[in-house]
Amino acid sequence: MSASATEAVAIARAILDGKAGHLPPIDLLNIGVSTMAPLPDALGALLEKASLGCVAHLEEINLVGEADDDRLRRVLDLCESLSPRWIQEDLGIWVWKGGALGAHMIPPILDEKSLDEATRIVGRILSASRWPFLAENPPFYCVLGDMDLLSFMAKLARRTGCGLVLDIGHFIGYCACSAKEPLSYLDTFTGWDDVVEVHLAGYTMTDTSRGTLWEDAHEVDIPPLGLTVLDRVLAFARNVKAITIEVEGARLDVLRSNVIRVAERVQAVAAHA
Numbered sequence: 436m437s438a439s440a441t442e443a444v445a446i447a448r449a450i451l452d453g454k455a456g457h458l459p460p461i462d463l464l465n466i467g468v469s470t471m472a473p474l475p476d477a478l479g480a481l482l483e484k485a486s487l488g489c490v491a492h493l494e495e496i497n498l499v500g501e502a503d504d505d506r507l508r509r510v511l512d513l514c515e516s517l518s519p520r521w522i523q524e525d526l527g528i529w530v531w532k533g534g535a536l537g538a539h540m541i542p543p544i545l546d547e548k549s550l551d552e553a554t555r556i557v558g559r560i561l562s563a564s565r566w567p568f569l570a571e572n573p574p575f576y577c578v579l580g581d582m583d584l585l586s587f588m589a590k591l592a593r594r595t596g597c598g599l600v601l602d603i604g605h606f607i608g609y610c611a612c613s614a615k616e617p618l619s620y621l622d623t624f625t626g627w628d629d630v631v632e633v634h635l636a637g638y639t640m641t642d643t644s645r646g647t648l649w650e651d652a653h654e655v656d657i658p659p660l661g662l663t664v665l666d667r668v669l670a671f672a673r674n675v676k677a678i679t680i681e682v683e684g685a686r687l688d689v690l691r692s693n694v695i696r697v698a699e700r701v702q703a704v705a706a707h708a
């Protein structure tokens with residue numbers, strides 16, 4: 436489950452106090468790590484006490500554009516207290532002219548130049564980090580470049596040795612932007628063995644006079660297409676170690692129903708394996 440550092444503290448405390456009965460079972464927290472919001476001192480110890488694993492989702496490291504080794508060093512230092520199983524970041528530009536863009540991060544132009552930049556920066560991250568690094572497909576609201584997303588990701592993993600996060604909501608958004616049919620497009624992917632984590636969240640799709648508009652919406656139910664894509668992903672991606680359900684802003688009943696529906700899909704795939 437995705438969580439801010441503050442939410443992670445609350446979840447760990449609820450588990451330790453025996454008050455987590457209202458929460459679905461959680462093995463792993465995907466925690467946002469940023470130099471703009473330092474982590475609570477006690478977080479690492481609390482997670483350990485509550486037997487909660489975690490992964491660190493960086494939120495300010497450009498994977499294309501200008502590299503910033505000093506910022507990377509400071510973010511990696513923050514991760515030390517968490518002992519994450521791995522770290523991850525969405526492909527794109529997170530810092531522009533020294534200012535952090537946060538949720539307004541810019542996805543990459545999908546071309547050879549961006550792939551070269553991402554290859555160089557991910558190589559630097561892998562050298563500087565003592566944890567594995569996964570690159571995630573970011574949210575797309577428009578698509579630029581002459582390369583398709585899945586080719587870009589497969590090539591990046593092959594060139595650098597990094598792992599991949601496949602965010603299913605973001606992937607469906609990319610497909611809406613680029614007029615691709617998600618299931619048949621997935622069949623072209625050559626990077627399945629590099630996918631270590633899958634993200635799932637709600638989103639909205641709105642028909643407009645110029646096509647379908649996709650928007651991320653972590654507070655709503657995961658739509659049926661998201662679960663259908665999950666089935667296909669689980670059938671092909673044999674090295675997945677975690678499925679993160681992104682739930683920021685969701686009511687508890689929505690959170691629970693998303694967890695239950697995803698767990699049912701995973702169990703059904705496991706039963707047929």
Ligand SMILES: [Fe+2]
Nearest residue numbers: 571602634681
């Ligand atoms: Fe994600």
